[in-house]
Amino acid sequence: xxxxxxxxxxxxxxxxxxxxxxxxxxxxxxxxxxxxxxxxxxxxxxxxxxxxxxxxxxxxxx
Amino acid sequence: xxxxxxxxxxxxxxxxxxxxxxxxxxxxxxxxxxxxxxxxxxxxxxxxxxxxxxxxxxxxxxxxxxxxxxxxxxxxxxxxxxxxxxxxxxxxxxxxxxxxxxxxxxxxxxxxxxxxxxxxxxxxxxxxxxxxxxxxxxxxxxxxxxxxxxxxxxxxxxxxxxxxxxxxxxxxxxx
Numbered sequence: 001x002x003x004x005x006x007x008x009x010x011x012x013x014x015x016x017x018x019x020x021x022x023x024x025x026x027x028x029x030x031x032x033x034x035x036x037x038x039x040x041x042x043x044x045x046x047x048x049x050x051x052x053x054x055x056x057x058x059x060x061x062x
Numbered sequence: 063x064x065x066x067x068x069x070x071x072x073x074x075x076x077x078x079x080x081x082x083x084x085x086x087x088x089x090x091x092x093x094x095x096x097x098x099x100x101x102x103x104x105x106x107x108x109x110x111x112x113x114x115x116x117x118x119x120x121x122x123x124x125x126x127x128x129x130x131x132x133x134x135x136x137x138x139x140x141x142x143x144x145x146x147x148x149x150x151x152x153x154x155x156x157x158x159x160x161x162x163x164x165x166x167x168x169x170x171x172x173x174x175x176x177x178x179x180x181x182x183x184x185x186x187x188x189x190x191x192x193x194x195x196x197x198x199x200x201x202x203x204x205x206x207x208x209x210x211x212x213x214x215x216x217x218x219x220x221x222x223x224x225x226x227x228x229x230x231x232x233x234x235x236x237x
Contacts, residue, residue, distance in 0.1 A: 001234035013105035014234075025165040027235050031173035034182070041179050045192070048231050049113055053105040 002027060002044040006056070015052035018044045021062035029061065036061060070103065075210050082207065092140055100209055112193075116230040119196040120151070121220060123204025124170060124177040124237045125162025128153055134161030135203035142206040144215040148198045148223065151180055164205040165237045177237055196227045204237050 002018040003009045004027055009017055020040060022029065029036035040061055047054050081096040125135050128149035136143040149158070155174035160167050169176045180199070186192045200220055206212050224232065 001236065003236050005236070008099055011099050011101040013102040015106040015108055023169075025167065025237060026169040026176040027237060028176050028179055031169050031176055034175070037175055037179060038182055041182050041186075042191075045113060045118075045186070045233065048111055048116065050110045052108045052110070 002040055002059075006058075009056060013053070014056075016044075016047035016050065016054045018047070018057045018059050020059045070101075071210060071213065074098065074100065078208065078210075086140065097207065111230055113231075114190055115193040117194045117196060117228060118183065118192055119198070119200065119224060119227065119229040119232045120178070120180065120183065121200045121202075121232055121234045122178055122237070123162075123202055123235070125160045125203040126158045126174075126178060126199075126201040127161060128157060129159050134159065137161040137163040137203055137205070142208055142211070143203045144206060144208070144211040145202070146216060146219045147201045149201070151184075151195055151197060151199050153199070155180075162203050162205065162237060170237075177235055179235070183233075193230070196223075196229055198223055198227060 001014050002020065004020050004022040004024060006019045009019060018040065028040045040059060043057065043059055047057065077098050082093065085091070085093050085096055125137060126149070127134055127147040131149070132147045135145065135147070155178070158174065160170060175181060178199070183192065183195050187195050200223055202216055206216065223229070
């Protein structure tokens with residue numbers, strides 16, 4: 001999963017996840033910013049190739 | 063579900079019922095100071111997979127639904143809505159509606175891929191980065207304060223689809 005809400009996600013402890021500084025309602029990126037959306041998506045999906053649990057990965061996306 | 067998780071759910075439910083829920087029943091208003099967010103003690107373990115061979119299911123808490131096939135979620139219900147909706151992954155974004163009162167829908171109505179990255183995922187399938195995309199997208203309305211109902215109603219409905227469509231991995235995109 002990916003989320004902008006680090007606090008709640010840390011409590012849930014998903015097996016794999018990324019955290020951004022994006023805003024509620026635009027979890028993958030800003031509207032029409034396909035490059036950002038794809039970066040967040042790929043960074044999140046590639047965690048599926050790792051054995052879980054994986055530490056949350058913080059992405060520099062806002 | 064592990065014993066530890068079950069024990070946590072029991073204590074969480076007791077706290078919820080005696081605090082947040084009782085206040086809601088008594089006053090018909092919400093007091094988030096009485097709400098305790100979930101703090102799991104364990105996480106799920108599992109082997110990594112070869113993404114290029116995996117069948118992926120997108121699960122979204124955006125409140126998206128496909129009218130007139132489906133009715134909207136009960137977005138105004140302060141106790142939450144624990145049902146799911148499904149729609150084909152090939153659904154044009156213009157045919158989707160959103161029923162969720164707890165986030166600003168401006169972005170998703172401009173560009174659905176901020177929450178429903180279906181075009182990007184199809185591109186990744188074409189590029190053989192992902193094996194395949196499930197035929198179905200799962201959506202729920204992510205305002206669900208009653209955790210026990212999520213576990214008893216929402217999650218089993220999603221797991222049915224995971225099994226029926228032989229899903230290898232789930233991507234959850236909260237709103």
